[in-house]
Amino acid sequence: MVCIENLLSADAPAPRDASTARLHELVLDWFAATARDLPWRRDDCSAWGILVSEVMLQQTPVVRVQPVWEEWMQRWPTPAALAAEPSGEAVRAWGRLGYPRRALRLHAAASAITTGHGGRVPSSVDELLALPGIGTYTAAAVAAFAYGRREAVVDTNIRRVHARLVSGRALPAPALSAAELRLAAGMLPEAAADSVRWNAGVMELGALICTARSPKCGQCPVAAECAWLAAGEPAPDYNPKGQAWHGTDRQVRGAVMAVLRDAEHPVRRELFFEAPVDLGFEPGSVSAHLAALHALNAEHSQLERALAGLLEDGLAEAVPEGLRLPR
């Protein structure tokens, strides 16, 4: 088992011991044998494709991302191609991936890359961090997966694997800690190429085997080294608090966005507040989304907040005819 004290006290050189090397071997072998064939993992995938995939994958499962990613790559194969279109087109093409502000930020990142980096996705973590919508995880992931850099990638999967395998806990703490970042850095193989595969492999292990709810320990390549299993699978030491959804502003925002995404013309503002009599549209999904919005029976003030919030966030634009997606 890996000695956690060694890893946590790593100011200086990353701790290297036989058990860490053993973990590297086991995970890298397992990953080589079982990795999913995802399009953004292929050798011919551009840095831009990897960046887009990483943003889409923020809080959204692979199975829902893949088809949208394929459409984006077909339509916008380069940052410049996306930057040349209105941001509203990015929001529309985002579809129902959720958190549509990510689409807005990706469009803004494409513009920044086009004007500030000659159209090429930057390769350093600092430059990536300066782009909108790119935080510590995504910057490290792009540097590692697109440019082969040796970076500690720390996502929810890797945090969970480390919590169990090394720290003996059922789940990582609610918030990412500096100790976890040091731990991840200390676990990284020395060779850059190995470190990239290690990051991807541990992430894959968390996604497929060491899952949040019912981990498949019987299929785990490092079960024999797992501190959590050795400790008798202790329960989590905190209760995760779920996000409210029904009756919240977020639900109303989502319903409004569904209307705007499918609208080819500005949507009259009154239609968001009054049950539609004459929609002014051909029968279709816009009216269906409006009906769904009104079925929420949201308070008038809540609807006002949602519209104001979407305008403020830049996800919607007020025009004389009503509301539409931004230019």
Add this chain to the structure above:
DNA sequence: TAGCCGTGGAA
């Protein structure tokens, strides 16, 4: 830093 920001599938 805790709270907010969408959506849909699995348990």
Add this chain to the structure above:
DNA sequence: TTTCCAAGGCT
């Protein structure tokens, strides 16, 4: 049916 969770980021 309800709850939980998914390759986070931003303020």
